[in-house]
Amino acid sequence: MRIYAVTPIHVDVEELARRQARYAALAPPGVEVVLHDIGPAAPRALDTDAQVRASEALVIEALKGAPYDFDALLPDCVLDPGVAHLAGTLPVPVFGLLRLSLGWSVLTGRKSAAVARNKAIADEIVARAAVYGWSAELLGVAVLDLDVHAIADDARWADALGGVVGTLATSGARDVINGCSAVDLPDGMDLPARVVDPTALALRLIGAGR
Structure with a gap:
């Protein structure tokens, strides 16, 4: 294909x-x-x-x-x-990518949350989930407050991500969708919820x- x-x-x-x-x-x-x-x-x-x-x-x-x-x-x-x-x-x-990755969480019964680089992206993720009929399955979207250059800076993104996953897990999220298609996350991140690479899962x- x-x-x-x-x-x-x-x-x-x-x-x-x-x-x-x-x-x-x-x-x-x-x-x-x-x-x-x-x-x-x-x-x-x-x-x-x-x-x-x-x-x-x-x-x-x-x-x-x-x-x-x-x-x-x-x-x-x-x-x-x-x-x-x-x-x-x-x-x-x-x-x-969101439809496939969030959809997989919905189909497997796992409550999800997401992270986004900024508020505009976070708001659009929430809006997309509503379009797909999955608002109840998306517990929230945390804003990382990163600029566009952080997309290619794996360590900087991972540092910001690590600071919010615990809060999202406490809210009940078992999956946290990483709200960018082009971010590589380091292996071995020990976090209290599964961080989903939407591109990898979708493929x-x-x-x-x-």
Whole structure:
């Protein structure tokens, strides 16, 4: 299965290559993700609701214009921009990282929470969960207060994450969805709830179901 993916923000060549390498490392046998930058008209960060909305419109446009030789489409974003809008309207599936990862927690009966880089992203995760009908299963979204450069800084992200997972676990969360598609977390983090890499989990589910 070949999946056409597009970034939600405009990234430089180095960041695009880092994200592509991450997909290559995480994709199971038989699944290939080909990542494309959304282009310079897009925001360079999702820090405000206006940027989230602008990104979503551009992702929808990009996915509608994807080449026909791909088996599925994927926004490279845990906010699932365009997924609900495009579902069932195109000849190939449109996968959503949040839809798959949160959906797995719902199907397995595990209460979930999430973390997000900033409030705009946190608010959109809550809104997406409501669209999917899973508001009751998402116990909350903690804000890490990180800038966009922290996405590629594994240690900085992990430090911020470690400070909030305990609070989310106390609220009843067994799964904590890491609210970014492109963050690599260090192995061996000893935390009181399972931290879910939404990209890794989504790719495993896609591979199992293809």
